[in-house]
Structure formats: C-alpha cells, structure tokens
Amino acid sequence: MICIRFYWWSYLRACRSPTEWYSKRRICRDGSLHEGKLELITWVSEEEGTGWGHVLIEESDDMRKKFEEEFGRDEAKLHKHWPQAFRWTCCGTDAGMNWGCDHHGTGSKACTCDFCKMGKPLPDSIYNELCASRHGLTLRRGPDPRSFNGAGAAMALAGRSMLGLEM
Template sequence: MSETQGKSKNKCDGCKKSQGEDGIKILRCGRCKSAMYCSTTCQKDNWYFHKNVCRARGAVAEGKKWYDPFRKCRDGTSHFGDLELMTWGDTCPRDENDHRLGWGNCFVDEALQLKRKYEEEFGSDDIAMYGYWSHGFRWTCCGMAAGQNDGCDHHGTGPDPCQCDFCHMGKSLPDSIYNMDTLERRGLNLPRGPDPRSFHLVKASLAGFARPFMGMPE
C-alpha cells in the first residue's frame, strides 16, 4: 500500500474508520490507487469485494481495457465486443416475471437511486459501477448479460466463426429469434447471419434433426 495525499475525510474501505481516528493512517491500494485501507488486515478482509475493481484499474494503468474483450465462454468461443451499461430511460422494459425495469437494469422504483449512486458516489465511473452492480452491463456483440458465459452468438462479426446452429446450417436467424425483445438486446442493432465461415455439414445435419425434434425454432 502507498500513503494517501488526502485529508481526514479519507476512510478505510474495510472498517470505515477515518484518517487520524484512533491514530490510524489511511493507505491506498498499491495497485489500483483507489481503495483505501488502514491496515493489511482490512485490505485482506475486503479483497473479495475489491478484487475485480482492483484488477480492472490495474489493467487501465497498464494501458489495457478494464475488462477482457475476448472473455472465454464455456463452449470455447469468446465475447469480443464492448461491455455497456444499460441505461434505459422513460421506456422501461419488463423482465420474464413482468417486473418493470429501469436505468441500470434494476427495478424501476430503485432506478433513480442506482443512477444517483453511479453519478455521485462513483463519479460516473463504469469500473466502480461494474464492481458494485455488474447486472447492469451487457455485451454489445451478442446482446447478452455481462455474466453470460454460455456462448457468444455474433453471427459473423467476430474474429472467430460463430458457433450457433443457424450459422452451422448456413441460415439467417428466423424472425421468431431475431425479433425477440429480450432486455439485454434492446436498442442494439445485432447481426442476423449466417457467418460464411461457420458452415459445417455434420453439425448442420445434427442441428437440422435435433431442433424440430426438441420443438426449437428452425
């Protein structure tokens, strides 16, 4: 940790004690220079909550993006787009349980409070916001939530071939899928495919058989 340049308003992010209280000295995290602690004990105890923000700020300090733009998915593909904070305005969508959602992808009656926290407490800092409320972010490449890791269906706009059934079959997305109004897709102009690099005769045959058998859109 390094010494802070601030005054008594500096508080430990662990125990919340202020500079000078009980004779303590507040030090900044040596890597991200943002978190402040009164001791290595508080720093270690708070690491679970601070680690993602710390790594993100460390990456920015090294001239990199604060998130991995090529984060791997479970199917071996990777996201390649940008993480974007969802900032719906007056036209608020509803989730699958018919709850009305607002700014930051939270319940509409909590949206104003979350927006104020982002602007005033976090200084409109996406890194701090992501550490606090990752649910409010989405991938612009495929319109999936920030925590999504099942796969990235980018339908031909990514550096690697798309791995969805339709691109394997050489087909564009059917209307029933392309026009789905999911929360994370709202407002994005997503591709429809197919990705010419993705056609695979065996996978196309399997998908052509399995999808109708399982009642999935063809």
C-alpha cells in the same frame, strides 16, 4: 532486473485506458469470444419491465443510487456486483451471460449458434425480439459461412426439434 519490471509495470499502467477494466476479448465457456465493448444499460425496456442497470423498473432508482454513492460511479465495482447491468455490443447479450457470443459473422472466430451451424439466418421472431441488451444495436442476422457443419447442423436440428425450439 527490478528497473525493467518497474518500467514495464509503469508502461502498462500509463498506456491502459482508465475505463478499460474488462477484457475486450473475453472468452466464453463455449470458446467463442466477445469482441465488442461492455456498455452500461441506462435505458428503460418496457417489454422486459427493466430500467437503469437492467433491474426491474421499480428498483432502477435504487441501483443508480448504489452505483453513484456506494460504488463511487466505478463501473468495475458495479460489474462485480451486478454484471447484468452491462451488455456486450458485439452480440447484444448481457454481461452476466458467458455461454457464448452469437455474432453471426462479425467476430474473428466462427459463430457457435445453432442457426449459423445449420447455415440459416436468425428467424424474424428471434432477430426482431425487443430486449434491453439489444436496444439500439444493429446486429448481424447470419448465417456465418465459417460455421456451417453438416454433423453439427443435424445435431442442432434434432436438439431444437426435441426441445420444441424454433428452427
């Protein structure tokens, strides 16, 4: 039994990519899945005023230095310290957000966003929004046909109108 356990553990360690320190299928609080990869944000977003590591531009040199010197360029350590420094390539949300993956039809499960529930594509103002976590990604606009739900659409519509959100 010990040999089998040792062999299995050795197999797992040998076959796992050393850069795969996170789960590619991270489950969000709403039950949706992130099905992309985590990517370190290393670019400047003038619109948000953020730089390397998705911190304020003035703090980005310090964050990079901390990553290189204190964390030894170990992305897992940086993620534990500052998950917002990463983004999910499937939905363009930063890794500090675990409330959902709005993939609008590219994931294995139905999208859980209000627009897909209502059977509507994202409005221009949301789809074209410029932010660091969506920089350079080509994301689906939706709607995900698997998501439409009459009751859910009515609730989403009522909730968005009560909160003064775009429909």
